[in-house]
Structure formats: structure tokens, C-alpha cells
Amino acid sequence: VRDRDAQGNNYSGLDIEQTGCVALDGDTALSYVRSRHFQEFVDGSWESDVTADLGRIERQQSFIATAVRQAMAKGLTNPARLTDLIGVAERNVTIDDELDPGDLIKLGQRFRSIEPGTLTPLKLPTQPADFGGAQNNVVVVDESEADQILDVFRGVVRGTDVVAPSAVHTRVLNGSGRAGEANAARNDLAAVGFNTADASNASVELDATTVRYAEGQRAKAELLASYLETPPTLVEDPTVRTVDVVLVTGLDYAGVLAAPQAPSGPVDPATPPTTLAPAPDVDAAAPTC
Secondary structure, eight states: OOOOOOOOOSSSBBBBOSSOOOOOHHHHHHHHHSSSSSSEOOOOOTEEEEEEEHHHHHHHHHHHHHHHHHHHHHHSSSSSHHHHHHHHHHHHHHHOOOHHHHHHHHHHHHHHTTOGGOOOOOOOOOOEEOSOOTSEEEEOOOOOHHHHHHHHHHHHHOOOOOOOOOOOOEEEEEEEOOOOHHHHHHHHHTTTTEEEEEEEEEOOOOOOOOOOTTTTHHHHHHHHHHHHHSOOOEEOOTTOSSSSSSEEEOOOOOBBOSSSSOOOOOBOOOOOOOOOOOOOOOOTTTTOO
């Protein structure tokens, strides 16, 4: 992976040539979370994340989830280890003058019972804006949908059927075999507001596009289905974890719509389709590799 803009500039310093699981030092970790022109080397060519700052937010959330898992693994539940970790943080992070070690210890104790795998990333929904002729280079908060996200932090309980795209954590698998389709679909979904995770390949090719959803996430699956050009098959799948839904593109996949369409009868099969490889979840509780 690397950071390159259209002119070849590397502003964040990110340039990782190794493949597979890579342990990051502090400087490389910082360049990763700061990367705004993120590129991945896929099938012999560099593919850019066209979501820019929005994609960077997702990588930062993934990084934080991994950092939480690492902190828990190092003994955050042990008071002595917690004190040691806070000492490391104090030596490496500038903190407010009014924030003392005791406050940090209390904060750490509040999080000792957290289950890393239950962390749910959220982001404010946005829409492109045009300022000074630079169309789509600026985004503004989508006021009509933002409250549904903000209410999570306000403690407001909403009806379960009201779902915003930004509240739908989505992964994409390429089940058609067409090169680059998963990445393209992920970018298209992100462009209309969905909270997208990594894209990858399915273990088998499918004729029909399928939306697999976790238990209790039917409404989110239906919302995603309404943004697809071709109505997909909806399948509840207990193996879906850390994301709400998994879009598996099939040979009939025709793209993502700019606005949702009225339901046109997505199919619920009586039996699940051919078993697919588990999606590569961004799971804070999962091993590093």
C-alpha cells in the first residue's frame, strides 16, 4: 500500500512494499492513518481509494479497533499494566495540562470491561457540494440523516426500521469474477453514504447478486438492496460478524444507484446459497494475522 495523488506526490509518507501481515512502527502507523490518497496494489496494478477523506476515516476506525485489541491483549484489565500503558502514552502523546495520570487511569478503568469485537464504527452522512466550481471536492453534512447517527451519542432510541446508509456497515465480495468489481462497488456504496469496510473476492462465482446480513439486520440489508440496480437475493447469515451486511456481487450485478428505488421484491430463498468464504472482517477481537 502507498499514498500517491494524481501527480505522484506522497504527502503522508506511506509506502509499504511488504505483503501480508506487517507490524507498523509509530511513524509508519501515523503515515497510514494520515493517508488521504490511499492506493493498494491489486492484480498487478495500483488501485486508488477514490473516497479520499471518507476512506481515511474508515482506515482510522479500523486502526483504532486494532489498537484497542492490542491494548486489551497487553493487560488493560490489570491495574499495574494499565498504569504502565498510561505511562507510555504520557511519554509519547501531548495531553492537556488539566488532564493528570489519575484521570487517565479512571478512563482506562471505565474501558476494562469492553469487548473489542463489539465496537461499531460510525460516521456522519455527507453529500457532495459545489463551492466555487469545484464540484464534488467538498462534502457537507447530510442534515436529513445526520440525526440518526448523532442520536446514538445522545442516547435517543429510534425505531428499528429507520436506517441511514451511514449506519450500515458493509463489506463487499466479488462473486462475479470480474476484475476490480468489489473495489468499484465498495467505492460506489461509499459515495452514496454507506459505511464500507474492505473489499475482497468470494470463494465461488455466483449468478445472482446476494446480500448476506447478520441476525437482526434485515432493515439494513433491505436499504442496501434498494440502492442496487439489480434486485439482490437477501439471506440471513449467522457467520456475518463485525459488519451488518455483506454484498456479494454476481454475474447479474449492474451497479449502485445514486438514490434508493422502491422495493421490487428481493428474493429470500428457502435455503441458503452456496457457502461462501467468511468475509475478511475488521474485528478488533481477531488476531493480528
